[in-house]
Amino acid sequence: MTKTFDHGGGVWSVAVPIPDNPLGHTLVYVVDTDRGPVLVDTGWDDPGSWDTLAAGLIACGTSVQEVRGVVITHHHPDHHGLSGRVREASGAWVAMHAADAAVVRRTREARPERWVGYMSAKLAAAGAPEDHLTPLRSPRALPRLSPALPDREIVPGDLLDLPGRRLRAVWTPGHTPGHVCLHLEEEHPSGLPGHGRLFSGDHLLPEITPHIGLYEDPDDGVVTDPLGDYLDSLERVGRLVPAEVLPAHQYAFTDASGRVRELLAHHEERLGGLLGLLAVPLTPWELAERMSWNRPWSEIPHASRNIAVSEAEAHLRRMVKQGRVEPVSGTEPVTYVRSG
Numbered sequence: 001m002t003k004t005f006d007h008g009g010g011v012w013s014v015a016v017p018i019p020d021n022p023l024g025h026t027l028v029y030v031v032d033t034d035r036g037p038v039l040v041d042t043g044w045d046d047p048g049s050w051d052t053l054a055a056g057l058i059a060c061g062t063s064v065q066e067v068r069g070v071v072i073t074h075h076h077p078d079h080h081g082l083s084g085r086v087r088e089a090s091g092a093w094v095a096m097h098a099a100d101a102a103v104v105r106r107t108r109e110a111r112p113e114r115w116v117g118y119m120s121a122k123l124a125a126a127g128a129p130e131d132h133l134t135p136l137r138s139p140r141a142l143p144r145l146s147p148a149l150p151d152r153e154i155v156p157g158d159l160l161d162l163p164g165r166r167l168r169a170v171w172t173p174g175h176t177p178g179h180v181c182l183h184l185e186e187e188h189p190s191g192l193p194g195h196g197r198l199f200s201g202d203h204l205l206p207e208i209t210p211h212i213g214l215y216e217d218p219d220d221g222v223v224t225d226p227l228g229d230y231l232d233s234l235e236r237v238g239r240l241v242p243a244e245v246l247p248a249h250q251y252a253f254t255d256a257s258g259r260v261r262e263l264l265a266h267h268e269e270r271l272g273g274l275l276g277l278l279a280v281p282l283t284p285w286e287l288a289e290r291m292s293w294n295r296p297w298s299e300i301p302h303a304s305r306n307i308a309v310s311e312a313e314a315h316l317r318r319m320v321k322q323g324r325v326e327p328v329s330g331t332e333p334v335t336y337v338r339s340g
Contacts, residue, residue, distance in 0.1 A: 002055045007246065008189030010165075011197070014056030016043030018078045023249050026078045028053060029199055030060050031184075034164035036068035039092075040182060040199045041248055045081035053082060067092045071160060071167075072150065073201030074179040075100040079248060084148030095152035095160065097171065100178030104147050106217065118218045119306065126309050127283025127333040135302065154180050166196075172203045172237060174230025175210045179203055183240055194243030198256060203230075204237055204245055206253040209266060213310030214317075227318040231267060234260045271324075274315055281328045281335035288312035 003015040003025075010032035015025040029040035037057070043049045054064050067090040072080050075096065083094045096104070120136045154160070156171035166185040173179055182199040202210045212227050238260035245256050253259070277290050288308045289297050300308060316336055319325035328335045 002052050002059060004056050004059045006060075007197075007252065009186065011184070011246070012060040013246070014043075014053060014060065016049050016053050016056070016082075017046075018044045019046050019048065021078070023078070025249070027246070027248050028056070029246060030057065030062065031162065031165060031167070033068065033162045036066050037062045038069040038071060038162055039067055039086065040071050041073055041079040041201070042070055042082035042086055044078045045085065050082060050085060053086075064089045066090065069152075069161070070094045071154065071182060072096040072100070073181070073199065073203075073248060074176040075103050075147065076176065076202070077147070079201065080104070080147055083150075087148065093152050094148060094150045095154050096150035097154045097156070097169075097178030097180050099173070100176055101150050101153065102217070103177070103215070104149060108146050108149065110218075114218070122214075123285075123306065123309065125333055126313060127285035127335075128309065129285075132302065132305065154178075156180070170198075170237065170240070172201075172230075172233035174212055174226055174233050175202045177215045177224070177226075177229075179233075181237055183242065188243040192243035192254065194241050194254075194256075196242055197244045197246055198237065198240060198242040200237070200245050200247045200256075202248055203233065204256060204259060204263075205247045206245075206250050206259065208249065209263060211307060211311060212314050213307060214313055223317065225314075225317050225321055227267070227314045228321060231264060234263055271315060271319060274319065275324060275338050278319075278325055278336060278338040281331065281337040283333050283335050284309055284313045284316060285333075287316065287336070 005013045012030040013027045016028050017025045026041060026043045028043050031038045043053055057063050064086060067086055069092050070083050070086055086092055087094055116136055120133055124133060154169045156169050158169055160167045168183045168185055170181040170183055172181045179201055181201060181203055184197040186196050212230050215226055216224050238257045242256050244252055244254050246252050291312060324339055325336050326339045328337055
């Protein structure tokens with residue numbers, strides 16, 4: 001059964017399923033404009049998800065064919081996956097921040113073997129054991145990913161081209177380098193106190209802390225600080241004081257500033273806990289093994305361990321930048337220890 005919700009003021013949401021994923025669904029928002037509906041995200045590229053989106057748009061009083069534009073909060077497939085198909089059906093434009101558009105281009109242009117080789121090398125450098133690396137190095141058929149190329153750029157601070165609406169782009173890197181939130185600078189339809197509504201993508205969720213891992217170009221030597229980016233972005237969003245947050249998962253909520261404070265406190269507590277673990281030198285892999293996850297390390301699947309190690313490395317980079325942690329000279333794979 002298709003789940004839709006009328007948020008008032010010409011905004012609806014459609015719960016588009018994510019196959020075999022505990023998140024369950026992506027909330028695709030439908031924003032009415034003077035020239036037809038514009039979507040915020042599109043959902044996972046799957047036949048059942050497509051059928052749900054199409055049925056949901058009809059339930060909202062429109063159709064896929066009438067969609068004028070698609071605004072993508074970030075490039076992940078549960079948000080951007082159906083963008084190409086929506087564009088084919090309607091002729092809609094697709095807009096994305098330049099940093100995430102660059103990720104899409106790299107994904108389309110690189111051979112799958114290039115990404116597998118890069119990941120294997122990164123994991124080996126992080127201290128992954130051979131039994132984890134072997135499956136990555138085994139030859140097998142690899143899918144070539146081809147996410148849709150956006151044809152418009154979302155420029156931070158600008159109002160998007162939504163006639164009759166005021167939707168401003170807010171750059172919020174962290175979860176991805178080009179993640180954006182979208183601030184609907186209009187009075188809340190129910191008169192809630194605050195400044196409009198915020199489509200928050202995965203940046204600000206009511207109960208979940210989004211994954212913060214590494215993002216970088218394999219051909220670029222720049223060392224990124226995704227966790228630092230995320231924490232700075234949280235504070236930026238908190239200052240907007242929206243009356244309501246419309247996230248991409250779970251449910252709409254109020255008190256964005258309170259949720260920002262919770263997330264900032266969570267990450268500071270987590271960094272403090274990691275400092276305790278780093279009383280002895282550890283590789284990123286060893287640190288990930290000792291971190292608290294939603295299940296014991298022994299039960300975390302192979303692919304999820306890659307994500308966990310990426311998150312451990314993001315936290316290490318933040319602490320190195322803060323001067324709280326330092327690499328141990330001469331270690332290979334490199335280990336890290338608490339400074340002082």
